Amino acid sequence: MAQRPQGRIVDERAGQTEEARQEGAAEVAEGEARGEEGQEELLGAGSVGGLARGPLVPPEPPLTDGEIVLRLRRESDLPEIADASHDPETRRRLDDQPLTPERQRGSLARAEEQWRTGTGAPFVIADASDDRPLGLLNIQFADDDEAGMAVSVFPRARGRGIAPRAIRLGAEWGLRELGLRRVFAEAAADNTASIRALEKAGFRRRELLRDHCVTHGQRHDCVMASLVPEDLGLPS
């Protein structure tokens, strides 16, 4: 029987805190790329449809491992997020459109909306030493029990192990603090960098899923990798 997440959720109207809960049926759309908000709302090669869970409180203090910090998006991040949204490899791997100046204007509000509705947890990956943005991590909630992750590291910061750190921090938060039973990510079968980043984050690979993912309207093979509480030594 599925357990409900233990994440603390604030009812803004009542100003009260309550256990996270989600009523209604969960609709998981694995393998379907749904990014339409620019690179800021990463959804990966195949992803879950966001599911409203009620307001989700961003971790405070922000999650950090001493090298990187997962924090909220700021106005000052937007130029670098927009630049990276034009990177060819990012465009190839993610279904999102480049972040135009017009779309930049609503960017912070759209991120806040994801937190407010609990559909997703959009983090900026920042350098712990100078707070400069290095990439994006988005966690999309499939249902009470599981969430999908998508990550992008800005081109200048690749190859330094940033993605594995961010994936691990975000996944541990989901499993430990929100009580998720499974955190997963899907990567195109030929996206070696993404698959390696997931492996280094401790995710375990499942079988190849043939023609499971859709990116830019094209079906393609992908692999799914996941982390579960047992991987962290937590009780099942």
Ligand SMILES: CC(C)(COP(=O)(O)OP(=O)(O)OC[C@H]1O[C@@H](n2cnc3c(N)ncnc32)[C@H](O)[C@@H]1OP(=O)(O)O)[C@@H](O)C(=O)NCCC(=O)NCCS
């Ligand atoms: C996939 C991605 C997030 C990995 O981030 P990262 O912080 O560079 O990850 P790592 O530093 O751990 O490198 C992972 C692998 O990338 C490859 N890599 C190494 N240096 C690299 C560089 N300068 N540029 C690109 N890839 C590099 C290597 O295969 C490396 O594996 P290794 O450590 O076993 O050699 C990043 O390449 C990216 O943003 N790609 C575009 C978006 C994308 O594919 N997102 C995933 C969608 S499912």
